[in-house]
Amino acid sequence: MRHGGTDGGTSLVTRNGDRWALLATLAVSLALGSCASADVMSVGSITPYAPTEQRVAPEAPRTPAKFSRGEGTPSPSFRAFVSALWPDAQARGVSRSVYDAAFSGVTQDEKIIALTKKQAEFVKPVWEYLASAVSPNRLERGTPMTRQWASTLDTIERTYGVDRKVVMGVWGMETNFGGFTGSHYVVRALATLAEAKYRGDYFRNELLTALVILQQGHVSPERMEGSWAGAMGQTQFMPSSFMRYAVDFTGDGRRDIWTSVPDALASTANYLKQHGWQPGLPWGFEVKVPAGFRYGRQTMSFAAWASQGVRRVDGRPLSGAGEARLFLPAGARGPVFLVTANFDVIKRYNNSDAYALGVAHLGDRLYGGAPVQAPWPTDQVPLAKHEREEVQRHLASRGYDIGEIDGRIGSQTRDAIFAFQESRGLVADGHADNRLLAQLRQTR
DSSP states (O other), X not given: OOOGGGSSOOSSSOSSOOHHHHHHHHHHHHHHTOOOOXXXXXXXXXXXXXXXXXXXXXXXXXXXXXXXXXXXXXXXXXXXXXXXXHHHHHHTTOOHHHHHHHHTTOOOOXXXXXXXXXXXXXXXXXXXXXXXXXXHHHHHHXXXXXXXXXXXXXXXXXXXXXXHHHHHHHHHHHHTTTTOOOSEEHHHHHHHHHHTTTTTTHHHHHHHHHHHHHHTTSSOGGGOEEOTTOOBTTTTBOHHHHHHHOOOSSOSSOOOTTTOHHHHHHHHHHHHHXXXXXXXXXXXXXXXXXXXXXXXXXXXXHHHHHHTTOEEXXXXXXXXXXXXXXXXXXXXXXXXXXXXXXXXXXXXXXXXXXXXXHHHHHHHHHTTOOOOOSOOOTTOOOOOHHHHHHHHHHHHHTTOOOOSXXXXXXXXXXXXXXXXXXXXXXXXXXXXXXXXXXHHHHOO
């Protein structure tokens, strides 16, 4: 998934589509106690709840009560849906006994239908999101995990070439290191969405795939827990992503992303590898720029950035193979990062800049990295949704291609902001704030 409105907040699918992912992710964010932000994720990948860029698992680990298969009796339309689904499940190799066991006692979940209708209006500033993602409690829970699973991570790193810090960062962000993997029975959640024809046939196909997973014996119905949108286990894979990327790292014949930490971590690494992770290339790092620096959208080698006076804040040399671009998550008044193609690979898990920064920074901190050094502009008030839409309307009226006017500031809208700022001789940081909106209102 990428981003909303062709902008760029995706998880696993396409850059432009999957509007369902936005709402799904938002609802999952609400259900798990995370917050909503401006970037979105996409669908064809791991997590299907692709909303605002605030996707963080609950900080306090908790064991949910055993998920419910339903209350009361199923509606006639739901019974008819389950009955009509059987021939397609059978065609995929699902036995009648597995099918009946999967749907035994299952009713539709009206709470899930309500979640699909929730809309996000306000967003959390990136510094608040990052503080939640990389909190003292999360570091306290995750740091011992780096030692407990060090040998497994050694092998995973050699096998897939993916930096262990990023694998750990994803694990922490998605389920708080396995502390909370969801409280819904995946078959019930997917059947509810599929019967309602939410997002067309997408959830119907995911439901059929989930039944195949049960048929193959990777998990029992009693253990198939996940989010209300069907994201499963410690990796929060959708069933289709499970089939493509989950691995049996322990060699026991099952791809167990629910209870096997090695399988879950290796599956995450395999996902990132398959989406283009480049071994040996950092995701990026915080940098300092000289006074009066002219920001831009270009991607250049580390040496080229160094020649322009850009320096790492940790004092290490700005050198090595590969290219990077500037990333200013809070605009020119906040911290500045150089990010590489591997930063974009993290976004394939959840297409949100804030999410990717949270994963990367959490991973670094778990292995002794320093906090972000430059101060955040905490006096900056995030634009409300209607104000972000106004920014997009102004840009579109001037001929800039921002995609859909949806109030989500993703890569396409940021490129338009860059171009507008450069055309007006403004500080070109691609950031949407009140000052930009005032400029757009005044400039005709």
